[in-house]
Amino acid sequence: MSLKHKVAIVGADETDRIGIVPDMTPIMMHAEAARNALRDAGIDKSEVDAVFTADPNPMSGVQLCEYLGIQPTYVDNTMTGGSSFVIHVEHAAAAINAGLCSVALITHGETGFSGRRRRGAGGARGFDPSMPAAQFEMPFGVGGPPSIYCMAAMRHMHEYGTTHEHLAEIAVATRKWAQLNPRAFMRDPLTMDDVLSSRWIAYPFHIYDCCLVTDAGGAIVVVGADRARDAAKKPVWVLGSGEATTHMSLLNMPDLTQTPARYSGKRAFEMAGVSHNDIDVVEVYDSFTYTALVTIEELGFCQKGEGGPFLSNQRTAPGGDFPMNTNGGGLSYTHPGMYGMFILIEAVRQLRGECGERQVPNARLACVNGTGGTLSATGTLILGTD
Amino acid sequence: MAEYQKPIPVPSPESEPFWQAARRHELSLPYCTACAAFFFYPRRFCPRCFSWDIEWRTCGGKGTLYTYAIQYRPQMIGFTPPYVTAIVQLEEGPRLMTTLIDVEPDPAVIKCDMPVEIAWQDVNEEIAMPLFRPAGGHT
Numbered sequence: 001m002s003l004k005h006k007v008a009i010v011g012a013d014e015t016d017r018i019g020i021v022p023d024m025t026p027i028m029m030h031a032e033a034a035r036n037a038l039r040d041a042g043i044d045k046s047e048v049d050a051v052f053t054a055d056p057n058p059m060s061g062v063q064l065c066e067y068l069g070i071q072p073t074y075v076d077n078t079m080t081g082g083s084s085f086v087i088h089v090e091h092a093a094a095a096i097n098a099g100l101c102s103v104a105l106i107t108h109g110e111t112g113f114s115g116r117r118r119r120g121a122g123g124a125r126g127f128d129p130s131m132p133a134a135q136f137e138m139p140f141g142v143g144g145p146p147s148i149y150c151m152a153a154m155r156h157m158h159e160y161g162t163t164h165e166h167l168a169e170i171a172v173a174t175r176k177w178a179q180l181n182p183r184a185f186m187r188d189p190l191t192m193d194d195v196l197s198s199r200w201i202a203y204p205f206h207i208y209d210c211c212l213v214t215d216a217g218g219a220i221v222v223v224g225a226d227r228a229r230d231a232a233k234k235p236v237w238v239l240g241s242g243e244a245t246t247h248m249s250l251l252n253m254p255d256l257t258q259t260p261a262r263y264s265g266k267r268a269f270e271m272a273g274v275s276h277n278d279i280d281v282v283e284v285y286d287s288f289t290y291t292a293l294v295t296i297e298e299l300g301f302c303q304k305g306e307g308g309p310f311l312s313n314q315r316t317a318p319g320g321d322f323p324m325n326t327n328g329g330g331l332s333y334t335h336p337g338m339y340g341m342f343i344l345i346e347a348v349r350q351l352r353g354e355c356g357e358r359q360v361p362n363a364r365l366a367c368v369n370g371t372g373g374t375l376s377a378t379g380t381l382i383l384g385t386d
Numbered sequence: 387m388a389e390y391q392k393p394i395p396v397p398s399p400e401s402e403p404f405w406q407a408a409r410r411h412e413l414s415l416p417y418c419t420a421c422a423a424f425f426f427y428p429r430r431f432c433p434r435c436f437s438w439d440i441e442w443r444t445c446g447g448k449g450t451l452y453t454y455a456i457q458y459r460p461q462m463i464g465f466t467p468p469y470v471t472a473i474v475q476l477e478e479g480p481r482l483m484t485t486l487i488d489v490e491p492d493p494a495v496i497k498c499d500m501p502v503e504i505a506w507q508d509v510n511e512e513i514a515m516p517l518f519r520p521a522g523g524h525t
Contacts, residue, residue, distance in 0.1 A: 130397075130398035135401055136483055139392060139395050139462075139515065140515075140517075141462050142461060142471050143462040146459070147462075150455040152453070154453045158499070199458070202459065
């Protein structure tokens with residue numbers, strides 16, 4: 001059984017403000033994004049019968065439903081980090097297709113910037129000290145994602161000859177998209193020299209290899225095929241989907257240069273029955289430049305190890321023949337912590353033709369890939385319009 | 387010696403043998419008799435074949451540098467940048483996360499796949515940390 005063309009995204013929007021929003025809490029952002037996405041879909045809150053969300057709070061789904069005043073018959077707070085919201089689309093598609101619900105609301109809200117100010121610095125505190133990573137990883141000096149992803153990138157550079165310049169190409173091209181997007185957080189010009197002469201965060205990562213830390217919320221609405229045909233806007237069909245999880249911590253990756261996108265991507269492309277050459281626009285999680293690079297390889301857009309050369313010469317920038325991360329990405333648009341919601345929203349906007357200056361001409365097919373954890377869990381979607 | 391400020395591991399029931407051996411500066415890892423292979427991190431069962439016939443065996447503490455990074459920000463409490471985090475590929479098969487010591491934090495001298503050896507650091511009466519350093523370079 002396939003989920004191809006069984007459901008569509010009919011609403012997609014963000015909080016009114018993104019970036020630095022110190023006067024909002026995460027759950028306020030969930031609600032505002034939900035209101036905006038439902039308005040975009042032309043669907044009343046009373047029609048929502050399924051709610052999907054992800055948050056560190058293990059009962060976030062139940063809490064959110066109470067807060068929103070929704071008493072759904074289906075709730076799912078599957079938490080796979082930044083890929084959660086992409087994976088929720090597949091879960092919603094399965095639930096709708098099984099007849100368990102009809103209007104699925106997927107929401108996100110985080111104050112990655114302002115919340116950090118409120119909470120103070122982390123360290124190893126707050127983790128269960130008996131968990132494997134608290135015994136066998138953190139005491140050796142690894143902490144936040146930059147300190148971990150960089151070690152995967154290092155192995156890739158060693159095995160395949162990937163260079164700092166290859167990574168910088170992605171940062172520069174992504175910034176060019178952000179310059180076309182009035183809502184992007186970072187819009188100043190960025191050159192290869194700027195990236196390569198910037199300070200190290202964790203070698204081999206310069207600061208411009210790393211995503212932003214912002215406040216933002218987003219939401220999307222997913223419905224079945226019958227309902228989608230009456231939608232207020234052009235429905236964005238789920239043509240293929242896949243999810244995969246291969247490990248939790250980097251130490252336990254079977255191969256440091258491979259991600260689960262090789263599995264989720266294969267399934268999504270096979271379900272959709274399209275080839276890589278058919279894809280008009282690519283939206284992949286760019287927590288780091290390297291995340292985007294390895295994901296493009298793992299999705300099969302190029303041969304393994306050739307992501308650096310493949311994405312070079314500003315090929316992914318506006319006007320290039322491989323438009324990627326067209327909102328400006330987690331690198332330059334926004335990145336509140338779990339960025340997956342925003343690659344989804346941008347894919348919907350591109351396929352609807354709503355992107356103004358940054359619109360990719362005649363975008364009909366999009367490939368979306370969310371990555372969560374430490375390259376741990378991915379969700380891939382092939383989205384398209386009629 | 388200044389008081390140790392870094393996070394100190396808290397042994398769990400299934401990792402206790404690892405930390406007990408570490409106190410004696412022995413690298414003891416769980417071994418699956420069905421697979422005839424080591425695994426890590428410690429569990430009461432083998433994550434490959436799900437056999438529960440597990441032994442603890444001593445390893446030699448030698449391996450190669452699978453990957454590393456030079457941390458320029460204090461990613462964890464008690465660490466002063468720059469410092470080198472690493473994943474070591476042990477000769478016996480498993481990989482360990484560690485801190486690479488006795489080396490300049492310089493990519494010109496640290497290379498993936500270079501040989502490394504264990505260098506125990508006593509933290510307190512209970513815990514010794516399996517750090518690593520370039521093999522043969524220092525005493």
